[in-house]
Amino acid sequence: MKVVVLAKYVPEPTATWAFEADHTLARESVEGRLSELDEYAVEQAVRLKEAGAADEVVVLTVGPAKAVDALRKALAMGADRAVHVSDEAIAGSDALGTSRVLAAAADKEGFDLVLTGMASTDAEMSVMPSMVAARLGLPQATFAGALSVEGGTATISRDLDTATTEVTVTLPAVISLTDQTDEARYPAFKAIMMAKKKPVETRSLADLGIAAGDVGLEAAGTSVLSIAPAPQRQAGTIITDEGDAATQLADFLAARGFLR
Amino acid sequence: MNTLRLVVGLLMTVVMLGLAGRRLLYLYRVGGAGQPVEPGRLGAVGTAIRAELVEVVAQRKLLRWTAPGLAHAAVFWGFCVLLLTVLEAFGSLFDPTFSLPVIGQFPVLGFVEDLFALLCILAVVAFVVIRVREAPRDQGRRSRFFGSHLGPAWFVLFMIFNVVWTLLLTRGAQINAQEVNTTDNLPFLRGAFLSQAIASLLAPLGQDVNEVIETVALLVGLGVLLGFTVFVTYSKHLHILLSLPNVALARRPSALGALLPVSSGGREVDFEDPGEEDLLGVGNVEEFTWKGLLDFGTCTECGRCQSQCPAWNTGKPLSPKLLIMGLRDHALAKAPYLLAAEQERDGLSDDARAVASVPLVGDTGYAGDPLAAYAPLGPGGVIDPDVLWSCTTCGACVEQCPVDIEHVDHIVDMRRYQVLMEGAFPDEAGAMLNNLEHAADPWGRGASQRLAWAEPLDFEVRVLGADGGDRIPDDVEWLFWVGCAGALDDQAQRTTRAVATLLHEAGVEFMVLGEAESCTGDPARRMGNEFLFQMLARQNVQTLDDAGATKIVVTCAHCFNTIANEYPQVGGSYEVVHHSMLLGRLLAEKRLVPVSRVDRDVTYHDPCYLGRHNRIFAPPRELLGAVPGLRLAEMPRAKERAFCCGAGGARMFMDETLGTRINENRAAEAIATGAQTIAAACPFCITMLSDGVSTLRPDDAPVEVTDIAEVLLRAVRPDLDDVSPPPQAARP
Ligand SMILES: Cc1cc2nc3c(=O)[nH]c(=O)nc-3n(C[C@H](O)[C@H](O)[C@H](O)COP(=O)(O)OP(=O)(O)OC[C@H]3O[C@@H](n4cnc5c(N)ncnc54)[C@H](O)[C@@H]3O)c2cc1C
Ligand code: SF4
Ligand code: SF4
Numbered sequence: 006m007k008v009v010v011l012a013k014y015v016p017e018p019t020a021t022w023a024f025e026a027d028h029t030l031a032r033e034s035v036e037g038r039l040s041e042l043d044e045y046a047v048e049q050a051v052r053l054k055e056a057g058a059a060d061e062v063v064v065l066t067v068g069p070a071k072a073v074d075a076l077r078k079a080l081a082m083g084a085d086r087a088v089h090v091s092d093e094a095i096a097g098s099d100a101l102g103t104s105r106v107l108a109a110a111a112d113k114e115g116f117d118l119v120l121t122g123m124a125s126t127d128a129e130m131s132v133m134p135s136m137v138a139a140r141l142g143l144p145q146a147t148f149a150g151a152l153s154v155e156g157g158t159a160t161i162s163r164d165l166d167t168a169t170t171e172v173t174v175t176l177p178a179v180i181s182l183t184d185q186t187d188e189a190r191y192p193a194f195k196a197i198m199m200a201k202k203k204p205v206e207t208r209s210l211a212d213l214g215i216a217a218g219d220v221g222l223e224a225a226g227t228s229v230l231s232i233a234p235a236p237q238r239q240a241g242t243i244i245t246d247e248g249d250a251a252t253q254l255a256d257f258l259a260a261r262g263f264l265r
Numbered sequence: 266m267n268t269l270r271l272v273v274g275l276l277m278t279v280v281m282l283g284l285a286g287r288r289l290l291y292l293y294r295v296g297g298a299g300q301p302v303e304p305g306r307l308g309a310v311g312t313a314i315r316a317e318l319v320e321v322v323a324q325r326k327l328l329r330w331t332a333p334g335l336a337h338a339a340v341f342w343g344f345c346v347l348l349l350t351v352l353e354a355f356g357s358l359f360d361p362t363f364s365l366p367v368i369g370q371f372p373v374l375g376f377v378e379d380l381f382a383l384l385c386i387l388a389v390v391a392f393v394v395i396r397v398r399e400a401p402r403d404q405g406r407r408s409r410f411f412g413s414h415l416g417p418a419w420f421v422l423f424m425i426f427n428v429v430w431t432l433l434l435t436r437g438a439q440i441n442a443q444e445v446n447t448t449d450n451l452p453f454l455r456g457a458f459l460s461q462a463i464a465s466l467l468a469p470l471g472q473d474v475n476e477v478i479e480t481v482a483l484l485v486g487l488g489v490l491l492g493f494t495v496f497v498t499y500s501k502h503l504h505i506l507l508s509l510p511n512v513a514l515a516r517r518p519s520a521l522g523a524l525l526p527v528s529s530g531g532r533e534v535d536f537e538d539p540g541e542e543d544l545l546g547v548g549n550v551e552e553f554t555w556k557g558l559l560d561f562g563t564c565t566e567c568g569r570c571q572s573q574c575p576a577w578n579t580g581k582p583l584s585p586k587l588l589i590m591g592l593r594d595h596a597l598a599k600a601p602y603l604l605a606a607e608q609e610r611d612g613l614s615d616d617a618r619a620v621a622s623v624p625l626v627g628d629t630g631y632a633g634d635p636l637a638a639y640a641p642l643g644p645g646g647v648i649d650p651d652v653l654w655s656c657t658t659c660g661a662c663v664e665q666c667p668v669d670i671e672h673v674d675h676i677v678d679m680r681r682y683q684v685l686m687e688g689a690f691p692d693e694a695g696a697m698l699n700n701l702e703h704a705a706d707p708w709g710r711g712a713s714q715r716l717a718w719a720e721p722l723d724f725e726v727r728v729l730g731a732d733g734g735d736r737i738p739d740d741v742e743w744l745f746w747v748g749c750a751g752a753l754d755d756q757a758q759r760t761t762r763a764v765a766t767l768l769h770e771a772g773v774e775f776m777v778l779g780e781a782e783s784c785t786g787d788p789a790r791r792m793g794n795e796f797l798f799q800m801l802a803r804q805n806v807q808t809l810d811d812a813g814a815t816k817i818v819v820t821c822a823h824c825f826n827t828i829a830n831e832y833p834q835v836g837g838s839y840e841v842v843h844h845s846m847l848l849g850r851l852l853a854e855k856r857l858v859p860v861s862r863v864d865r866d867v868t869y870h871d872p873c874y875l876g877r878h879n880r881i882f883a884p885p886r887e888l889l890g891a892v893p894g895l896r897l898a899e900m901p902r903a904k905e906r907a908f909c910c911g912a913g914g915a916r917m918f919m920d921e922t923l924g925t926r927i928n929e930n931r932a933a934e935a936i937a938t939g940a941q942t943i944a945a946a947c948p949f950c951i952t953m954l955s956d957g958v959s960t961l962r963p964d965d966a967p968v969e970v971t972d973i974a975e976v977l978l979r980a981v982r983p984d985l986d987d988v989s990p991p992p993q994a995a996r997p
Contacts, residue, residue: 019704019711038703191695194545194796195687
């Protein structure tokens with residue numbers, strides 16, 4: 006079985022981000038990394054390989070030249086090969102454009118199973134797994150807290166607020182994994198050194214048969230009008246119970262329109 | 266008869282010394298299987314000689330434990346002096362009236378020899394008392410001898426006793442045989458009061474009988490001594506021989522403070538471009554340096570280290586003594602394999618090959634039995650991972666070891682292999698390493714949070730680069746290295762504010778790096794992740810050098826140790842002081858003046874990385890002493906013997922699931938002094954002790970845990986609310 010992991014190169018979440026005039030991220034201004042949430046997908050793929058269920062794990066990313074750092078990290082964690090789709094024309098793509106590139110690249114690579122994270126840590130839309138599955142015409146199982154693969158099917162458990170559901174899909178399929186799957190490994194230095202020797206193929210839009218005008222900022226169906234930093238969180242109110250805590254609490258809620 | 270005793274004596278000597286020599290040669294070859302020592306280990310002859318004088322001749326570390334120290338010193342000096350009697354005994358094999366040249370005829374020689382013989386016997390008695398009182402059978406884990414080889418230890422005492430009494434008997438009989446009192450043949454024996462007493466007892470038997478007794482006692486004595494020598498080469502008593510080179514080759518001033526960089530084949534490993542064959546840490550016993558193997562062979566199993574180890578004292582399987590013994594036993598078991606040529610190895614016995622493939626660190630399945638966590642013959646591992654990861658690198662073992670064994674270095678070397686080569690370490694620590702890598706602090710908060718601590722202050726803290734310049738301006742004297750805890754941890758922020766306020770109060774111009782600061786790399790390095798340490802350290806050195814930093818003040822004991830002692834290894838040398846030292850100077854210069862009384866009972870906890878690792882014991886105490894009204898009470902375990910808080914060695918970022926909790930053990934000791942304030946001088950200690958205090962006495966009389974700087978600030982600026990502590994220990 007061949008597993009393709011979609012892994013995104015994202016700006017360091019704890020760093021301060023800067024933006025270009027066209028509202029895209031100023032990539033040079035901030036360190037990037039393999040999205041922390043995608044590490045769980047890489048981890049599960051590598052475990053499938055270690056358990057003998059998969060024979061090859063390929064990581065796939067769509068991103069700028071530096072995104073190769075994210076691929077190296079995934080290779081150090083145990084993936085076998087990496088595919089890097091990089092093209093000036095992709096810059097500024099929206100979710101529709103990105104999913105188009107990802108689906109084409111995964112299709113070209115060939116797979117039995119596509120694993121993704123539950124959301125990227127930058128744009129956090131959580132739509133990519135569904136979009137990619139739709140474009141490929143494959144079943145999807147999303148937000149898996151646990152995954153098992155047997156024969157030609159994959160079973161996930163999906164934690165909802167009040168219940169856990171089990172979902173089984175026939176392969177090939179697209180599955181997104183949450184951070185409830187087990188801890189992702191911290192690669193040993195030896196593995197990091199060995200990852201430097203693993204193959205990373207670079208693909209352009211032309212390689213995937215996508216016209217430059219179909220993706221990118223210009224082709225995006227949505228546009229960003231302005232960007233503002235989220236307001237600082239204010240310190241909460243602490244009510245000390247001196248007999249009237251319930252009244253104070255009710256007043257607090259009422260003042261904010263939660264009670265009438 | 267004289268010929269007979271000469272022949273028998275010489276024959277014994279040749280056979281026994283031959284046996285001992287063969288064994289020593291073998292051990293020498295085993296040692297040779299180790300790696301070359303790292304750069305800078307050899308060659309400091311002056312320091313080595315000084316160390317021999319202080320550590321061996323003057324028995325410095327041993328004498329810190331008064332009773333056993335004196336007893337050991339008596340035996341050590343006793344045997345040095347008795348070497349003279351042994352020479353005399355050998356001499357009298359050839360010539361019954363032999364005496365040492367020059368000094369041989371001085372009565373004072375006889376007196377000194379007998380005096381030390383007596384002291385030796387008294388010491389043996391003392392050792393017997395100590396061993397009976399501290400018997401592991403009664404004391405269990407509390408005994409420092411728990412897990413030591415007890416039989417051989419008793420045998421050694423018995424042999425020492427035998428050596429001494431046979432020598433005395435020989436000399437007594439010799440006096441009678443020579444009729445020394447009348448013929449003056451051996452005038453030196455006149456001062457030999459014990460020998461004289463024995464002679465008086467034996468005198469009635471007559472000269473002939475005494476001659477026989479002399480010969481028999483002499484031969485028995487030599488036999489005992491030679492047998493003892495052979496025994497020594499096969500036992501833990503090898504320290505008699507090995508402690509000399511081991512002390513000479515030990516790290517000086519001690520194997521504390523800085524860790525050594527990763528070396529392979531005697532060269533430092535370049536992490537930016539490591540060689541294909543480079544060994545990263547120690548994964549097999551022969552990957553220790555030969556000095557490491559010498560350490561293992563030198564251990565006397567005295568258990569001083571074990572008695573002080575915070576891990577051992579809280580019921581964890583780690584004992585530095587058992588660790589060293591386990592590695593030694595494994596090295597010896599693996600020796601046939603190591604010494605065999607490559608092509609001969611297949612021909613070795615199954616057992617020999619099986620031992621050779623036992624991993625150094627692996628699951629022993631010890632199930633709570635600490636002795637089972639060490640399995641020199643395998644099969645799972647020589648030491649259990651629980652042993653390796655329990656160490657806080659507090660250095661108490663290194664501090665105590667009378668033969669200068671370097672436990673912490675060996676532990677970290679094994680951790681290095683686990684982390685760098687195997688990626689094997691306690692899961693929880695992975696988050697910390699990831700955070701260091703991505704956010705440059707252990708909690709993953711990120712650079713943007715690094716100045717939040719300064720917001721409540723009513724004066725401006727100067728930040729590098731804030732006014733456009735990228736170098737520290739000339740009017741700034743000190744760079745204040747805030748540290749990750751100091752910048753990001755609530756309680757440590759209070760310390761940071763207190764120190765900043767005091768510096769401001771004293772008119773000291775200082776600056777902070779703000780977002781440009783990252784973790785020094787201490788927890789990564791002590792976990793064994795040298796790669797990450799090197800990255801962080803080089804980056805920080807670059808930042809400091811670019812800023813033109815020369816004088817740095819820190820509030821964290823770990824930052825202090827790393828910047829002061831380890832950054833020179835990556836090319837960064839600065840004058841680094843701990844805030845206790847700088848504030849002390851400002852007090853002395855009257856730039857800080859305590860105006861208000863702080864009427865409190867205070868005890869001071871020595872952070873390992875300030876105290877033992879850097880010998881900064883006095884400045885924090887002097888600072889507290891300068892606060893009017895304050896009453897300082899010492900804990901029983903203080904200064905060199907201070908008990909760890911449990912945070913060091915990256916333990917801060919691992920779960921403590923084995924045994925009882927180290928921080929609670931220490932907090933209980935601090936509370937028992939009756940102190941209302943537990944003062945420390947390291948943010949990690951403060952977190953640990955606060956947690957300990959709040960678990961131990963959730964609602965009892967308040968005991969606060971705080972930094973010495975906060976205590977001082979209360980005396981200097983009693984008007985400030987922000988930095989005065991809450992009445993309760995900080996954490997609920
Ligand atoms: C500054 C900024 C402006 C943006 N403007 C727009 C806009 O105008 N319109 C719009 O629709 N979107 C916009 N985006 C979102 C951007 O297009 C998305 O980042 C991208 O489409 C992927 O979606 P996501 O990051 O939300 O992925 P999610 O759907 O949250 O990701 C789920 C999973 O999909 C996989 N994945 C996602 N992206 C990649 C990738 N590049 N390579 C490999 N695997 C991947 C990963 O496994 C990931 O865990 C903007 C983002 C930023 C930061
Ligand atoms: S450094 Fe401290 S914790 Fe580690 S073995 Fe030595 S005494 Fe024990
Ligand atoms: S390591 Fe040192 S202190 Fe510990 S038992 Fe051996 S000789 Fe004694």
